[in-house]
Amino acid sequence: MNSRVCGCTLLLLSILMAIGVRTNDIPDCDFFDTVNITSSFKAGNGSYRYKNLTVPASLTGEYDYVIQYDGDRISVPKHIRGCVCKLKTCIRFCCPMIKRMKSFGCSKKENSLSYDMTLDIMQDDGSIASKHILTEMFVQEDLPLPCKTHYALDRELSSEDQWTLFEDGKLLRDYDKKNLSKQEYCLQPRMASNITYYDYTIAPYNCVVEPSMVMGYVKSASIICMVITIAVYFWLPRFHSLHGKCCNLYFICLAATFLLNVFSMFDVFRPRSLLCQINGYAGYFAVMATFLWLSVISFDLWRRFALRRFHEFNRNSRSSFLNYNYIVWSTASVLTLGILMIDLFTKFNSANPLTPGVGEYTCWIYTEGWSAMYYFYSPLIILILLNGTMFALTSRYIYVENKRNQQVLNQNERQRKSTNKANYRVYLRLFIIMGGSWCLEIMAFICYMEKVFEEFTTAADLINCSQGMIIFLATFCNCDILRSIHYRIQNRYSTATDSTGSSRNPDSDKFGNSERN
Incomplete structure (x- = not known):
């Protein structure tokens, strides 16, 4: 019996202690409507x-968090808080009024700021x-910052950053x-954009919306797939x-x-830092070079089929490759230098x-405004149209004009045509993958800016980010490629003997003709 009484007593004490802890909080008062008043004068009542x-x-309480x-x-030493917002309309400042706000916290320096x-x-x-x-009003200055990274809604600077403050905070x-709560x-206070009488104006800082990773x-998985594809292209003689x-x-x-885009997405470099800007310009250079090389592939196949009369141009593949490199790298450099100068x-x-904004918010060109259409998507549209034109001309030659002369082609000519068609099939897959996915990306950007078809935008982004995996599957889901890999593995120990003897690697012959034509 005594043990039961003791147990009930302990249970009752525990309940009372728990109730006591709860009653330390101010009833019917949100934590963000309170301030720390521990150091204030306490009256006898x-x-x-x-x-x-x-x-x-009745509007005070003891808090330990x-x-x-x-x-x-977060547990902190016990202190007294008062629910001042029950007595007067409150506004919440990020930092003490004499400090400025930065993306990652309050400035250390205190200044006498002149603001409205x-x-x-x-x-x-x-x-x-x-x-x-x-x-x-009553200004709250001691509440924790809303988030780790902030940006200001500057309605004087941008028509999209309008806001309305309500009486309830x-x-x-x-x-x-x-609707954002406190x-x-x-x-x-923030440096004024258009006001001339005051140096600063009060602006709300809200949290940067963290994008889904x-x-x-x-994209990281696509990079791994691309590395494997690149290694195979270096390894197999047929791709030389x-x-x-x-x-x-x-x-x-x-x-x-x-x-480079993954570096930007995962915030490897701090925005507006030198490394961040280098990452952004290098990424712009890389994406322009990517499309230029696709244009080179389109042109090279087109001139193989449609420009056969230029024998000297077609015969010297080494010279053609050097010319292609010069055109691609110099064009990408000029485009990158252009946006660098504008910035x-x-x-x-x-x-x-008209401002590219590389490295301003992310370590990439600014894609949250229409400037991306001028500096990023417009060059891509031009190159996609160019590729599409050459693709159509090449297709027309293969499936229309070449069909008329099929009966009079000799054996060597047929072998060369077969090789070129094999190259064309590879290009066809690349064009569908690359051109199609980036067309979707451009349409998704327009939908994003117009705030329509959000599901389409997400699907297009997913397809674009998966390009590396799609190219990997398109390359390796091919019996001919798999046979070449199998042959290469089987003969990896006899490569030196094969190269000096009378026999040659069949892969070299298969694509070697295309080098000489």
Whole structure:
């Protein structure tokens, strides 16, 4: 019996202790409506005097935690908090009013800032009232920052960054019509864009929307597949022809594009740093070179079929390869140098479509505005149209004009045609994969900017990020390629003997003719 009494007593004490802990919190008061008033004067009736505001005992409580931006509770030493927002309209500052806000926190330096201390507040009845933040409102300065990385909604600088502050402390972000609680945003003085009387103006800082890393992981898998494809192209003699070399350089540029983009997606470099900008310009160079090499492949196959009368041009594959390299690398360099010069001599403005903004928000060209259409997607559209034209001309020659002369072709001519058709089939797969996926990417960008067809945008991004895996499957899901790999593995120990003897690797013969034509 005594043991039961003791057990019940312990249970009752535990319940009372738990209730006691809960009653330390202020009833019916959100944590983000409170401030730390521990160092304030306490009157005999239990009320506190804090910044010319009397906080009654019923609106105070003892806390041993703070709530972070993600909702997690962090244990801290016990302190007294007061629910001041029950007494006066509150606004939340990110940092003390004499400091400036940065992307990753508050500035260490304290300055006497000259800024307009009035804010337009949407009242409950729908009217707008201009209130002074010091005399008519209460400023909260000690709450934890909403998130790790922030950006300002500067409605003076961008028409998309409009916002409305409500009397209950919520903020409406106009571009996506989302209501943000005080846990999701904060206010802080910011260098004025258009105001001349004041140096600073109050602007809300909200959290950077963290993109899904799914696409980053898919691109990483594509890079691995591309590396394997590149290695096979180097390894098999059948791909040592002019066409194979061009294809391999295309694969290398595509893999480099994906790798640099993955660096940007996973924030390997800090935005606006030198390494971040180098990553962005190198990525732009790589993607332009990728499309230029696809254009070279298109042109090379077209001139093999349609420009046979230029025998000297067709015969010297080494000279052609050097010319192709010169054209691709110099063109990509000129395009990259162009956006570099624009970035150097113009101030970035997200609302201005003429500023590339490389490295401003991400370590890539700025793709959240229409500037990407001018500097990124427009060159791609031109190259895709060029590739499509040459693709159509080549197809027409193969399936229409060549069919008329099929009966009069001699054996050597038929063998050369067979080899070129094999090259054309490889190019056909590449064109469908590369041209098709990037066409989807361009359409997805337009849908994203117009905020329509979100499901299509996601699907197009997924296909574009999977290019490396698709090319890998298109390359290796081929009986001819698998036989070549099998033959190469079986004869890896006798390569030296085969190369000096009378017999030759059949793979070399198969694609060697295309080098001499």
